[in-house]
Amino acid sequence: MVVFRAVAQQLSFRKAAEELYLTQPAVSLQIKALEEDLRVQLFDRTGSRVALTAAGKTLLNYGEQVNALLQQAEEEIAAMGGELAGQLALGASTTIAQYVLPRLLAEFLGQYPRVQLSLMSGNTERIVEAVVRHEIALGFIEGPSRSKDLREEPFLADELVLIVPAAHEWAEREHITTAELSSFPMLMRERGSGTRRVVEMALERHDVKPASLRIAMELDSTEAIKSAVDAGLGVGFVSKWAIAKDARTGTSFRIVDVNGLRVQRQFLMVFAAGLEPQGVVQEFRRFLMARAAMRDATEVRRRRGA
Structure with a gap:
């Protein structure tokens, strides 16, 4: 079978x-x-x-x-001994899989070593499809699922920022205008990506039509966009989560503020509508929401102290 x-x-x-x-x-x-x-x-x-x-x-x-x-039998038998066990099939869009989940999964598995974890990575459309087809129990995506078959829960805040090569003429400016975005080659995620959808929606709210951009390349990952920017092939929007380590260690690109433009979003957890998660899946869901609440509280304290 x-x-x-x-x-x-x-x-x-x-x-x-x-x-x-x-x-x-x-x-x-x-x-x-x-x-x-x-x-x-x-x-x-x-x-x-x-x-x-x-x-x-x-x-x-x-x-x-x-x-x-x-799976249910395995979980119930483990629970009789006070343990959590069973299979946990997850899927995450690229940015979340690369930059957000690894540490969380390591912490969760440290608490529950008998859980058998699998993680699928793909763009938002692929992850939504996998949840709908019951290939995975929980999906983590970067934009709205647009599926009536799924329930969505925000679990983490994110912001997309514009990065440019360190030698770029924008690198030393305090900010640029939205109109200037059309004057240089733009590097975008592939169609079907949640990141691309969120960027395009934010730009359209500021009267910047996607068709007006000089899209030089469509790339299938944030790392590819970072590498292309580093090589001087254009400018692009990436998640702050994706450049957190670069900011700590030094980098060859710069973050440029776009006047009046804030590309903010919530990373979403999605699961099948009508099915309340149980067992291992529910425990992981609770774990994530607790970690998200702790991070939000830390951020509030940081802002008050700033």
Whole structure:
């Protein structure tokens, strides 16, 4: 069933093989053997396309139910001994996966070593899709999900700032105007990215149309934007979380204030609507919200003391 679920979720024998660290022929043989045992075809293999048949969809539905029951049993048995255990499947958009979650996950696993954690990374659209398809229990995204099938909870504040090369003519200025943003090559995240969506929405509120920007490159990660700025290929917006370490260690780019423009957002936690998280998932949710509240309180104290 493990191999079948992997192929059914990925709808790709190659991707399932990579996920399971098996060869593609080995995956194909196991699926063939399962189909022979059940005397039905589970996948429609038309050309390069793989799709579930009606029998395959039925088996996947029962397989997911069995997997959920096994996880519940593991959690309840662990709870009898006063421990928290079970599988925790998470997904996060790139910025959150790289810069926000690692320390939080390390702390959580330090408290609950029997939890088995997996973390998927992708842009906001990919993470939303994974939650809707129940591939992961919780998703963390950088912009609105736009899905009626999900519930959203803000868990951390963020701000996007404009960075330019250290030698750029804007680097020593106190601020620039929004109109000037169209005068230099702009580096943007790819379409489907929550970061791009938030930047475009903020600019449009200041009458800067995305079409007016000189978009030089579309890049699939914040690190790629930082490297491109460093190389002098343009200017771009990145999360403050993504440059916190750079600010401490020194960097070859500068943050430039755009007069009147504040690109603020909330990182969001998303999960399936109608399903209240339970067990390990609920405990991790509580853990994150408690850490977020502690950070907010620290920020308030810092501002009062400033």
